[in-house]
Amino acid sequence: MNAYKTQRIWAIHAIALVCLLAVNFTSELATYSPVDYQRFMFVFGFIPELVTEGAKASQWAAVGIGMMQSVTYQFLHGDLFHFTANIILLFIFGQRVERYMGGWRFGLFYLVGGMLAGFGTLLLRDEPALVIGASGAVSAIMGAYVAHVYLTRGKTRRDVVFGTVGTLYVLYMLVQNIFGFALVLSGDLVSNVAFDVHIVGLSAGFSMMVFSIWRQTRRNRIRITPEAHTPA
Numbered sequence: 001m002n003a004y005k006t007q008r009i010w011a012i013h014a015i016a017l018v019c020l021l022a023v024n025f026t027s028e029l030a031t032y033s034p035v036d037y038q039r040f041m042f043v044f045g046f047i048p049e050l051v052t053e054g055a056k057a058s059q060w061a062a063v064g065i066g067m068m069q070s071v072t073y074q075f076l077h078g079d080l081f082h083f084t085a086n087i088i089l090l091f092i093f094g095q096r097v098e099r100y101m102g103g104w105r106f107g108l109f110y111l112v113g114g115m116l117a118g119f120g121t122l123l124l125r126d127e128p129a130l131v132i133g134a135s136g137a138v139s140a141i142m143g144a145y146v147a148h149v150y151l152t153r154g155k156t157r158r159d160v161v162f163g164t165v166g167t168l169y170v171l172y173m174l175v176q177n178i179f180g181f182a183l184v185l186s187g188d189l190v191s192n193v194a195f196d197v198h199i200v201g202l203s204a205g206f207s208m209m210v211f212s213i214w215r216q217t218r219r220n221r222i223r224i225t226p227e228a229h230t231p232a
Contacts, residue, residue, distance in 0.1 A: 003100065003148070003152040003153060003159065004099040004100055005099070005100060005101070005102055006098075006099055006102050006103075007099060008103065009095055009098055009099065009103075010103045011098055011103035011104070011106045011107045011110070012090055012091060012094045012095065012098055012106075014103075014107070015075075015090065015107070015110060015134075016087050016090065016091070018075050019075050019076075019077065019083055019086070019087060019134060020083065020087075022075045022076055022077070023076075023077045023079070023080060023082075023083045026040065026041070026076065026077075027079070027080070041076065041130065041132065042130065043069075044069060044072040044073065044076060045069060045072075045073050045076060045130045045131060045132045046066075046069040046070050046072075046073035046118045046130070046131040046132070047066060047069060047128055047129070047130055047131075048066065048070075048118060048119050048121055048122050048129070048131070049066075049122075049128040049129075050062045050063070050065055050066030050069065051063050051066035051067060051070070051119075052122065054066060067115075070114070070115040070118050070119070071111055071114070071115065073114075073118060073131055073132050073133070074110070074111065074114040074115075074118075074133075074134050074136065074137045075134065076132040076133065077132065077133055077134070078132060078133070082133060083134075086133060086134040086135050086138050087134070089138050089141075089142065090134065090138050090141060092166070093138070093141050093142045093145040093166060093170075094106070094110075094138075094141050094145075096145055096148060096149075096159075096163070096166075097109070097141055097144045097145055097148060097209070100148055100152070101212075109140070109141075109144065109205075109208065110137045110140070110141065111137070112140075112208070113136070113137050113139075113140025113141065113143075113144075113201060113204055113205045113208065114134070114136045114137030114140065114201070116136075116140070116200060116201070116204040117135075117136025117137065117139055117140055117197045117198070117200050117201030117204060118131055118136050118197060119200070120136070120194070120196040120197040120198075120199060120200030120201065121194055121196055121197055123196045123200070129194075131194055131197060133194075135194070135197065135198060135201070136194070136197045136198065136200070136201040137201065138201070139173075139197070139198045139199075139200075139201030139202045139205065140201040140202070140204050140205030140208070141205055142170045142173070142201075142202060142205065143170070143201065143202040143203060143204065143205030143206035143207075143209065144205040144206065144208065144209035145163075145166060145167075145170065145205075146166075146167050146170050146171075146206055147205075147206050147209035147210050147213065148163075148209055148213070149163035149164070149166070149167050150167075151209075151210065151213045152213060170202070173198070173202075174199070174202055177195045177198045177199050177202075178195075178199060180193060180195040181195040181196055181199060
């Protein structure tokens with residue numbers, strides 16, 4: 001199976017543009033109307049408990065709002081630095097994944113990975129939490145990147161070198177988040193960083209890419225059926 005299907009990159013740019021427009025809008029809103037800014041974030045940021053508690057109480061309107069938030073939160077950021085850090089990682093790791101998937105599938109992968117990662121906050125916090133940022137979806141892309149590095153063929157030597165370096169960085173990020181997650185659970189660290197969202201995102205992205213590559217490999221496999229021989 002070839003490592004790449006296209007050289008055209010456009011979905012990453014589209015995602016970055018939407019995030020940039022959103023951070024510009026929210027920055028202006030925070031400056032001139034802090035109350036409206038808070039309301040906006042609580043409407044379009046992700047509160048996973050809306051989905052889980054709403055489902056338990058059969059409040060399907062709340063579930064619908066929560067599912068909408070699980071998409072919209074992926075394009076919101078607290079400030080320009082938050083936005084820049086996520087988008088840089090998206091460009092570094094996303095290009096390889098988009099070249100393998102194509103733009104439309106990459107965009108869907110980004111959204112689904114971000115949705116799954118967002119629910120990761122349920123692993124850590126007992127009280128409702130508001131989640132914003134692309135880091136969950138970007139973590140899913142990074143997990144997919146690692147799976148692609150080691151499960152596809154047809155890559156150049158340059159791909160292998162950069163893929164190995166990128167994988168080491170992703171593993172470092174995973175260990176860092178697991179360590180931070182453990183410190184928060186033990187009560188030794190108080191942090192607004194969603195370590196659990198990052199861990200779930202990495203795991204979900206890796207798993208989805210493994211399944212995608214396995215499925216593509218099965219689809220492309222040539223099966224040879226021996227000719228039937230009639231006894232003499």
